[in-house]
Amino acid sequence: MAGLDWPTDYLRAHVPHLAIVSLLALYPSIYHLLANSLGLYEAEILLPGVETMTAVLYFGLFAMSFDFISGYTGYLSFGHAAFYGTGAYTVILVANGAVPLLGPGTPFVVSLLVAGLLAVLLALVVGLVSFRLSGVYFAMITLGFAQVLYVFIRGWDYVARNPRDGPSVGPTHSEGFQLGVPGVDQLNVAIGVLTGDEVTMLGHTLGGTAVSYYAIGAVVLLCYFAMQRIIHSPFGRVMIAIRENEERAVAIGYDTYRYKLAAFAVSGFFAAIAGGLFAGFRRSASPENSFYFLTTGDALLASIIGGFGTLAGPLFGRLFDETVREFLSKSGQGGGLLPYLRAGLGEETLSTPVVGNTSLGTLIDTLLNGHASLYIGIVFVLFVLYVPDGLLGTVRQRVGGKLAHVSAVRFGDGSTANATTDDATGEEE
Amino acid sequence: MILETLADFLTVSELGSVLVEGLAKSALYVMIASGLTLIFGLMGVLNFAHGSLTMVGAYLGGLVMVLTVSQSTGLVGRLGLFFVAIVLVFGALTLLGGAIETTIIRPLYDRPPIYQILLTFGLTLVVDEVVRIVLGLYGMQPLSDWQAALATKPQLLREPAALGPIEVRWLSVFEILLGVLTVAAIWAFLTRTRYGLYIRAGSEDTEMASALGIDVRQVFTVVFALGIGLAGAAGTLLMWDVAWGASVPLAAETLLPAFIVVIVGGLGTFRGTVVASLVVGMTDSTMTWWFQNYVTFTGLPELMLFLVLVVTLIVRPQGLFGVEEVGGH
Incomplete structure (x- = not known):
């Protein structure tokens, strides 16, 4: 009986x-529809562009890998940038x-994996020494270690x-x-951004950026599920x-x-994959x-805002971070506050003095634009x-468990719900 | 070739100037790091905002100097005003530190120590960006050194000084004097005053100290405030040194060496911090000499500093003078 039930149970548990x-898959279309087809200027200002969303994805993966070690084992890996x-x-x-x-013709996926393995080696070397310490010392x-590498790489003229x-x-x-399966064109x-393929699908042409968004998104999703699988395994329980x-313990x-x-090695691997995607893009x-x-x-910023010790949280944290940054960016490329105010208020309002002889425009420029930090x-x-x-952690607390489990309770039968909520108690802390 | 360079290095004049420059660097490091180590020793808070507050101190000190020093002010006048600036900045940042501790650090004492790192890290973002905004309002460049503040340095401190065969900078001598003064003052405060006794007692055992009737909460506030004040005083000195100078990146430039010094010395021991800043300062000046004369790798001094950190943590994780329990949460 269990053999027949598990696919539906599995889907139920994964509704969120x-x-x-x-939602993420539809995002480029939604953005395109709102910003270009309907010409909603507000949408363009508030929503991050597809290029930014791609950055959210790969950096989100890096933040997840950071959270994987720091949020789940409690060892703050402040040198994660090295990976x-x-x-x-x-x-x-x-x-x-x-x-x-490795020649220049090496498939991208292979060099990603090589990068990941190098990071695993690095993590083992750093970890062998560092895990003798804990807390602030770790x-x-x-x-x-990361700063040694940073200073070294900044001075080594072989790399550039x-x-x-x-x-x-x-x-x-x-x-x-x-990006894809090597050997199968x-x-x-x-x-x-410039070098991406254009793909025409169902009479809908996707530009290079959108294609990159989906391709990178697929890798990030894969990595997310891999990490999630590890966290939910007995190994993750020990973490x-x-x-x-x-x-x-x-x-x-x-x-x-x-x-x-x-x-630490696993987390270093995924951090390197994130770095590779970033460089590839x-x-x-x-x-x-x-x-x-x-x-x-x-x-760290993304992890804390999204939810420390929740795997998906850092991605949402990064989304928040990038959205605010783009909204307050100086260039105002693809929307942003300043172009909107210019269009909405007109030059005259912007040049009215507010404080002393500082105009409203200058005030906004000095206080808001480029100061997202x-x-x-x-x-x-x-x-x-x-x-x-x-x-994410707060949302989980509000609904009384992990979203997946709550949805399993709501949509599924009692037995699954009991099994999963028992399972979840260890993690809600 | 390496032997020739080594022979060069071992001459009296070269070795002497490396030694004096090393002492000057040690003096700067001890000034930057002592506030950090006091705060950590007592409260267990690793203050990530220390560098940013040093940077604020550099700008405030520069402001006092720029406003008061005129073209005609002489050597004595400028040095006098400099000490006034240090006192003013120390006072202002002590108040700021007290305000920070009571409003945002205090609610976090019950949480794991990681949260204090996180909070002070967030504080650096805010402080750095506020400084950028203020600089923007006055049309100043955040990334390059504040030249007007550097210009208030008296002529003498720009000139080389000859101590026998050894050629050094007067500024280095000045920095060494100030460093010695700071160390002596902190040491006297810790060992010769009643409040210093409270601090040492609290560092050793907070619970016992409060059981004996010491208002530990108040001691926490005072130490945090003084630590931040010291950061500001260090910043004021750095404003005059062309190798540092008042700029926004000064925050990260001072934070990382301060961490190295504090950790190499052993988190929370003032004696360790003094010794460690000597070690780090000497390493720095020796490596700077080798970089200028023999090795072409640009990041050599910086690289060596971090290697000192890594090697210390491998060989002696608690630092040179550290006690094992401190910080190992």
Whole structure:
């Protein structure tokens, strides 16, 4: 009987997943419809563009991998940017033919996996030393390792002609990176803003950015499910046990050192995949946006706002972050506050003096545009103080369990519900 | 070739100037890090906003100097005003620190220590961006050093000083003096005053101290405030040093060395911080010399500093003078 029931049960338990994924899948069409076809200017201002959404996806994956180790085992990995940077640099260096044994023609997916494995190695080396420490010391030693790599990569002229600016994909690989099943042309699409493939489907043409959005989104989804699977396995239970009470986990008989090391390696792997996707899409990387400790800071920001210790939370946190940044961006590309105010209020209103002889326009320009960090920082501080569970964690608390389980209760039969809510209690903390 | 360079390095004049420059760097590091270590030692809060507040101190100190110093102010006048600036900035940031502790740090004492890192990290974002906005209002560049503040430095501190065969900068001598003064003041405060006794007692055992009738809450506020004040005083000194200068990136530039010093010394021990800043300062100046004369790798001094951190944590995780229980939550 169970054999026949499980597919429906499984689908029931994944209703929220399905809802979120289909919403994300429809997003480019919705955006296109609202902003272009209907010409709703407000939609263009408030909603992030598809290019930004792609950035949300790959950086969201990085933030998830950060949360995987930091939020679930309680070991704050402040040097996580090292893995992200490893991923990004590996992909670009392979494409430039600068990595031995791997020519510029290496399929993108293969170089992603190579990047992931390199990050696993790095994580094992860093972890072997670092997991002898805990708390603040762990955060600091991982930060130390990452900064060593950052300073090194910033000065190493093998990686780029000007290592301070970082490498970009050179002429040996002028076409876009092919994301898909290697060896099967039909199952590959090129990604990138300019280099992405155009795909015509059902009389609907998708541009390079939209194609990249879907291709990267598919990889991110795959990685998310892989991590989710690990968290829900007995291995993941031990990770949570380490966070809740490591001494007790040791007392029960778990070799927590090995578990932490393995979790760190897994998290490093996915961080490198995220970095590789970032480099594949942007076709360049700099030490500042990959190896620098503030990159980890961005992941931290996304994790806290989205929900520390919830796997999907960081993605929503990053979505919030990017939306605010784009809304308050200086260039106002693809919407934003300033162009809207210019159009809506007119130059005359904007030039009226408000305080002293400072005009309204100047005031908005100095206080809002390009200063998203201020508002995100304030939101972050407020979240740490008043909403420590983040967006997703709080939603879960309100509905009394994980969304998947609640939906299973609502749509499913009693037995599934009982089994799953029992299962969930360990995690709601 | 390496032997020749080594022979160069081991001459009296070169070694002497590396030593003096190293002491000057150590003095700066100890000033940057001592506030951080006081706060961590007592409260267990690793203050990520320390660098940002140092940067605020640099700008405030620069502001005082720019407003008061005129072209005709002489050496004594400028140095006098500089000490006035340090006192003013110390006072202002002490008040700010007290306000920060009572409003946003205090609610977090019951939570895991990770949340204090998170909160102070958020604070850096806010502080840095507010500084950018203020600079924007006055049309100043956030990324480059504040030249007007650098210009208030007296002529003497720009000139080299000859101590026998050793050639150093007067500024280094000035920095060393100020560093020694700071260390002496903090040390006297900790060991010779009643409040210092409270702080040492609280660092060792908070519960016991409060059981003996010490108002630990109040001590927390005072120490946090003083720590931030020290950050501001350090910033005021950095404003005059061309290698640092008042700019927004100064926040990250000072935060990371401060972390290294504090962790190498052992979180929360003031003695450890002093020794560690000597180690780090000497490493820095030696590596800077090698970078200028022999090795072409640009990031060498910075790289070595982080390696000092990593090696210390591998060999002696609690730091040179640290006690094992502190910070290992």
